[in-house]
Amino acid sequence: MSLRPNARTEVRRNRYKVAVDAEEGRRRREDNMVEIRKNRREESLQKKRREGLQAQPMPASLHSSAVEKKLESLPAMVAGVWSDDSNLQLEATTQFRKLLSIERSPPIEEVIQAGVVPRFIEFLLREDIPQLQFEAAWGPH
Numbered sequence: 001m002s003l004r005p006n007a008r009t010e011v012r013r014n015r016y017k018v019a020v021d022a023e024e025g026r027r028r029r030e031d032n033m034v035e036i037r038k039n040r041r042e043e044s045l046q047k048k049r050r051e052g053l054q055a056q057p058m059p060a061s062l063h064s065s066a067v068e069k070k071l072e073s074l075p076a077m078v079a080g081v082w083s084d085d086s087n088l089q090l091e092a093t094t095q096f097r098k099l100l101s102i103e104r105s106p107p108i109e110e111v112i113q114a115g116v117v118p119r120f121i122e123f124l125l126r127e128d129i130p131q132l133q134f135e136a137a138w139g140p141h
Contacts, residue, residue, distance in 0.1 A: 070099050071107060074114055081116045090132050093123060097138035 080092025
């Protein structure tokens with residue numbers, strides 16, 4: 001084996017811990033760090049997207065116009081609640097429930113000012129129409 005002393009030490013150095021080459025290890029670490037940064041960036045973007053969607057589910061103008069449109073039928077709904085026809089009472093009370101179940105800023109004050117709360121309380125006492133009781137339970141009392 002006619003290796004020069006420098007060549008021999010170089011061969012020994014390369015064979016020592018052959019499993020992990022310094023260059024290969026550095027490259028792997030850099031690849032791992034790049035992958036981690038990509039994942040964090042993607043998670044951050046997804047989080048911002050989710051928060052953005054939750055923060056603005058419906059534009060304010062569409063929301064307010066939909067509520068205003070329903071409030072236009074408020075007098076008819078009030079007349080239905082005070083009617084003697086139980087079917088009309090149920091229908092009007094259901095409309096009030098749907099109006100009050102709007103997620104953002106339901107028109108509670110307008111419903112109270114319409115004077116239907118005492119009638120809803122009467123409906124709660126009626127046991128002959130359980131559906132009417134249920135719908136009246138949603139009222140602002």
